[in-house]
Amino acid sequence: MALVRLSAVSKVFRSLQGRDYVAVRDFDLEIEAGEFFCLLGTSGCGKTTVLNLVAGFERATTGSVEIGGRAIEGPGADRGVVFQGDDSLYSWLTALANVEFGMRMRGIKRGDRQDRARRYLDLVGLAGQDNKHPSELSGGMKQRIQIARVLANEPEILLMDEPFAALDAQTRGVMQQELLKIWRATGKTVLFITHDIDEAIILATRLGVMHAGPASKLKGVIPVELGDHERDRTADRFIGVYRQVHAMIREELAIATRQTA
Amino acid sequence: MTVFGRLGERAKILLGYAIGFASMFVLWHVASVYLVSSVLFPPPTRVFVKGYELARDGVLGQQIAISMQRILIGFVCGSAIGVPVGLAIGSFAAVRRVLEPYTEFFRFIPATAMITVAVIWFGIGEGSKIFLIIYTTVFVVIVNTAAGVGAVAPNKIRAAQSLGANRAQIFLFVALPATVPYILTGMRAAMGNSFITIIAAELIAANAGLGKMIWDARLFMLVDQIFVALVVLGLLGFVTDRLFRWAIYAFAGRFSPIT
Numbered sequence: 001m002a003l004v005r006l007s008a009v010s011k012v013f014r015s016l017q018g019r020d021y022v023a024v025r026d027f028d029l030e031i032e033a034g035e036f037f038c039l040l041g042t043s044g045c046g047k048t049t050v051l052n053l054v055a056g057f058e059r060a061t062t063g064s065v066e067i068g069g070r071a072i073e074g075p076g077a078d079r080g081v082v083f084q085g086d087d088s089l090y091s092w093l094t095a096l097a098n099v100e101f102g103m104r105m106r107g108i109k110r111g112d113r114q115d116r117a118r119r120y121l122d123l124v125g126l127a128g129q130d131n132k133h134p135s136e137l138s139g140g141m142k143q144r145i146q147i148a149r150v151l152a153n154e155p156e157i158l159l160m161d162e163p164f165a166a167l168d169a170q171t172r173g174v175m176q177q178e179l180l181k182i183w184r185a186t187g188k189t190v191l192f193i194t195h196d197i198d199e200a201i202i203l204a205t206r207l208g209v210m211h212a213g214p215a216s217k218l219k220g221v222i223p224v225e226l227g228d229h230e231r232d233r234t235a236d237r238f239i240g241v242y243r244q245v246h247a248m249i250r251e252e253l254a255i256a257t258r259q260t261a
Numbered sequence: 262m263t264v265f266g267r268l269g270e271r272a273k274i275l276l277g278y279a280i281g282f283a284s285m286f287v288l289w290h291v292a293s294v295y296l297v298s299s300v301l302f303p304p305p306t307r308v309f310v311k312g313y314e315l316a317r318d319g320v321l322g323q324q325i326a327i328s329m330q331r332i333l334i335g336f337v338c339g340s341a342i343g344v345p346v347g348l349a350i351g352s353f354a355a356v357r358r359v360l361e362p363y364t365e366f367f368r369f370i371p372a373t374a375m376i377t378v379a380v381i382w383f384g385i386g387e388g389s390k391i392f393l394i395i396y397t398t399v400f401v402v403i404v405n406t407a408a409g410v411g412a413v414a415p416n417k418i419r420a421a422q423s424l425g426a427n428r429a430q431i432f433l434f435v436a437l438p439a440t441v442p443y444i445l446t447g448m449r450a451a452m453g454n455s456f457i458t459i460i461a462a463e464l465i466a467a468n469a470g471l472g473k474m475i476w477d478a479r480l481f482m483l484v485d486q487i488f489v490a491l492v493v494l495g496l497l498g499f500v501t502d503r504l505f506r507w508a509i510y511a512f513a514g515r516f517s518p519i520t
């Protein structure tokens with residue numbers, strides 16, 4: 001059974017002027033436990049809406065959104081979210097206290113939660129940065145705190161909303177490799193949103209391409225069966241997958257460009 | 262590389278202040294001795310001597326204590342009222358809709374306009390002064406606190422929800438600390454208002470305080486004494502504001518882009 005299932009989901013936003021905007025319509029998606037699913041789409045295609053529905057930040061207008069067979073009613077600790085910007089970090093807390101936050105809310109003893117928080121800071125490569133505040137850390141390090149904070153809370157699935165989009169290209173490359181390492185080490189299920197084809201292919205075990213918005217849905221899903229050494233932009237099989245994905249997204253890109261640019 | 266380059270940050274700040282203040286007194290001296298040269302504009306030396314005499318006799322300290330005590334009591338009470346009200350306005354739309362008319366209405370009636378009413382209601386003593394300081398503090402603190410609650414990044418709230426925090430925890434551990442810099446900024450502005458208000462109130466109707474000291478000095482043309490009071494006001498304001506700046510930095514300034 002799929003861990004996350006969206007079936008016939010639509011989401012309509014109503015503007016202040018009373019106009020309706022249909023973000024997604026008839027959206028179906030199943031994510032199996034343990035997979036790394038990348039949702040790829042052009043800007044404005046509604047991919048963040050999908051993540052927000054799974055996170056419980058938004059309620060579906062119609063259709064059902066489930067995790068482990070239970071309907072999602074709102075945000076919950078079973079679904080950890082890594083945001084694009086660092087404004088989700090608690091700037092008044094140290095890196096360690098940020099990672100402890102979820103455990104603290106659940107009343108886990110100080111000693112235990114600090115031990116666990118340190119383990120996860122180590123895992124994301126932030127050993128020894130315990131007492132730094134977010135403002136003292138680089139963009140990449142801040143995203144590492146976010147990832148550690150979510151992992152330390154031991155959710156069933158990680159929801160990542162373009163977490164590396166605001167980083168420079170070099171840091172982004174490093175973070176992608178680190179995330180793969182963490183994913184292999186923890187075996188967590190991941191739903192990862194991106195508009196970057198390369199990033200999706202590097203990370204995903206399966207990737208879904210969305211139609212351009214509005215009223216978007218999945219255009220297709222393809223498995224990315226690449227070995228570790230092939231998750232590299234120069235590998236032949238990588239380029240093969242890239243062509244396949246690019247062919248799918250090209251028309252959508254043209255539509256999106258006409259709408260927004 | 263300048264001379265400043267080799268000094269620490271703190272030393273640089275202190276040196277800057279020292280130079281700034283020194284130049285202020287030099288300018289004052291030049292202006293009073295060479296440009297104006299009138300008994301109505303005493304040079305800094307005379308003012309310092311006068312200030313020393315007043316301090317030695319205990320008069321100055323007493324007046325400062327009276328004015329600062331009024332400010333402190335009113336300011337603490339005003340903030341104690343303003344912060345929770347501001348938090349409530351910022352957190353609940355219904356509370357905001359009901360209370361906004363109050364803040365938006367009284368914000369434009371300055372405390373100085375309320376002096377006469379305050380004296381009629383509460384007399385010439387402490388009551389009217391403390392009322393006026395509370396009045397001048399409370400709305401600034403409310404408006405800033407409410408704005409701070411409204412400015413908490415939605416992702417901070419969402420992250421907390423996804424980490425398993427309940428509503429009370431989100432308020433206590435996310436919204437409140439995120440609002441602290443705004444609260445302190447509001448209190449800092451309120452402290453500035455308090456200085457204006459207390460002097461105005463003491464000038465018009467009081468039996469003691471720095472404002473009263475200025476007013477009395479005017480009657481006897483004691484210009485030196487007026488200047489002592491002015492310098493003391495400047496210094497008191499400067500020191501309290503530095504304390505606030507320091508508090509903002511210590512609590513939140515280094516984490517938050519508000520100064």
